Amino acid sequence: MSNPYSExxxxxxxxxxxxxxxxxxxxDIDYPRLADLIDWHIEQGTDCLVAVGTTGESATLSMQEHSDVIRFFVKHVNGRIPVIAGTGANNTLEAIQLTSEAKEAGADCALLVAPYYNKPTQEGLFQHYKAIAEAVDMPQMLYNVPGRTVVDIAQxxxxxxxxxxNIVAIKDATGSVERGKLLIEALGDRIVVLSGDDGTALELMKHGAKGNISVTANIVPxxxxxxxxxxxxxDFETATKIHDTIAPLHKLMFVESSPIPVKYALNKMGKIEQGIRLPLVWLNEQYHNQVDAGLRAAGLVE
Incomplete structure (x- = not known):
């Protein structure tokens, strides 16, 4: 029997x-600016948009806001490109609820971060993801980012x-090309391996990764x-040539916890207002000159 999710x-x-x-x-969430950003990214050639991931401050939105933002994304994108909805939680029932609401909203895929803080075992991780997959019939993507969650999904x-x-992909944000390579070799074409680390994504694609879920692409889509x-x-020659011109931005977007630097950059570019939610705060002044210089070098601000 063929897998209905293969396509x-x-x-x-x-x-x-x-x-x-x-x-x-x-x-407060600025929906008019969100609509503008969505349109800009589609015009600039972005292949997929992720709503309410880590960069979208999923951890500081209420559950109602979480689902409201996903609904807004789906409605405004209107089928132009796929919408991946961040619906992960460290509470399996909460993740099921968020994923169910994302499906109801019309999202194309759910992105499920590994459960943070409570440090589940590997069997706990397996049962967590299995429960969500069985409860909500939609494409789902694993998200491994041990630097944030303090739990690592083993190969x-x-x-x-x-x-x-219906588990169709993994976002590997470990930053380890060697680990990603082993994962790709082990999985074959069973699920899609995507990078979640801007600095190593191109290198991982040389080993078979299919793309990158990016922070830096917020400012250089x-x-x-x-x-x-x-x-x-x-064509890795062309890819590398272009990548080298924007590579310095990858480090700059992480001088403090993401999305602090990227929100600062988008504000300097006139794309968003100066809004972020506690416990995150605006970029520390000691980094302003450094990030500003990087934005100027990339031609993003004057």
């Missing part, structure tokens, strides 16, 4: 943007989960699209 996997490639959630100075666990037909689409075509 969708082909859409999970290229440059994917973990979009910020624009906010006003008082912390053996990913291989077990790859047997569940066209260049990132050109990089990863050239890589998909096997």
């Amino acid at each position: 969708f996997k082909t859409q999970l490639q290229g440059s994917m943007v973990a979009l910020v959630t624009p906010m006003l100075a008082n912390g 053996e666990t990913v291989e077990r989960l790859a047997n569940i037909e 066209k260049a990132m699209s050109q990089v990863f689409n050239a890589a998909l075509e096997g």
Whole structure:
């Protein structure tokens, strides 16, 4: 029996943007700016948009806001490109609820971060993802980012989960090309491997990754699209040439916890207001000159 999700996997490639959630100075969600950002990214060649991921401040939105933002994304994108909805939680029932609401909203895929803080075992991780996959019949993507969650989805666990037909991909944000390479070799074409680390994404694509879910692409969507689409075509010479012009931005977008630097950059570019939610605060002044210089060098501000 063929896997009904196989066709969708082909859409999970290229440059994917973990979009910020624009906010006003008082912390309210700025939906008009969000609409503008969505349109801009589609015009610039972004292949997929991620709503309410880590960069979208998922951890500071209420559950109602979480689902409201996903609904807004789906409605405004209106089928132009796939929408991946961040619906992960460290509470399995909460993740099921968020994922169910994302499906109801019309999202194309759910992105499920490994459960943070409570440090589940590998069996706990397997049962967590299995429960969500069985509860909500939609494409689902694992998200391994141990630097944030303090839990690491082992390769053996990913291989077990790859047997569940609606688990279609993994976002590997470990930053380890060697680990990613081993994962790709072990999984074959069972699920799609995507990078979640801007600095190593192009290198991982040389080993078979299909694209990158990016922070930096928030500010340089066209260049990132050109990089990863050239890589998909096997033209790593062109991909590397373009990538080298924007590579310094990858480090700058992490001088403090993301999305603090990228929100600062988008504000300097006139794309969003100066809004972020506690416990995150605006970029420390000691980094302003450094980030400003990087934005000027990239031609993003005068």
